[in-house]
């Protein structure tokens with residue numbers, strides 16, 4: 112959370128104040144899913160702790176893209192990737208099932224903010240879909 116607050120102060124806030132569009136690879140929805148549901152197993156006090164910290168930071172994304180792939184596709188992509196898995200990627204299927212359930216819960220609670228994208232296609236196709244969606248959102252915001 113300290114890193115998140117620092118990121119907001121150093122990068123996100125100045126960019127927004129300068130009129131820029133900010134795209135962020137993961138934000139506090141990942142904290143809820145990974146630390147709240149994955150590590151914390153969805154315990155009420157842990158989810159509340161994360162939610163309280165989120166409110167202190169106060170910056171909310173307008174939209175969050177939730178890139179959805181079946182677990183076996185994610186595992187296959189990670190196996191092909193060069194470099195070591197991070198400490199969450201190394202965890203077992205139970206952990207990742209809890210994280211996935213966490214994202215499902217977040218989507219149910221924040222259905223207007225979350226845009227679920229089927230990320231099973233290839234990287235170029237996915238990139239085109241995301242660019243299209245972002246342009247669409249920007250056009251809507253400009254009206």
Ligand SMILES: Nc1ncnc2c1ncn2[C@@H]1O[C@H](COP(=O)(O)OP(=O)(O)OP(=O)(O)O)[C@@H](O)[C@H]1O
Pocket residue numbers: 136137188189191192193230231232233234235237
């Ligand atoms: N749509 C896609 N189709 C095929 N391969 C993909 C696609 N998206 C990502 N990959 C591959 O899957 C692997 C993992 O993806 P990526 O590196 O984007 O995840 P990441 O940055 O580790 O995600 P995070 O750290 O946020 O969990 C990489 O080898 C990447 O090239």
Ligand SMILES: Cc1cn([C@H]2C[C@H](O)[C@@H](COP(=O)(O)O)O2)c(=O)[nH]c1=O
Pocket residue numbers: 136137138139141142143145146197199200
């Ligand atoms: C933001 C955030 C990320 N994670 C986990 C999820 C992934 O395994 C890595 C990705 O980290 P990166 O810095 O984006 O490459 O970290 C997490 O557990 N909680 C979070 O809040």
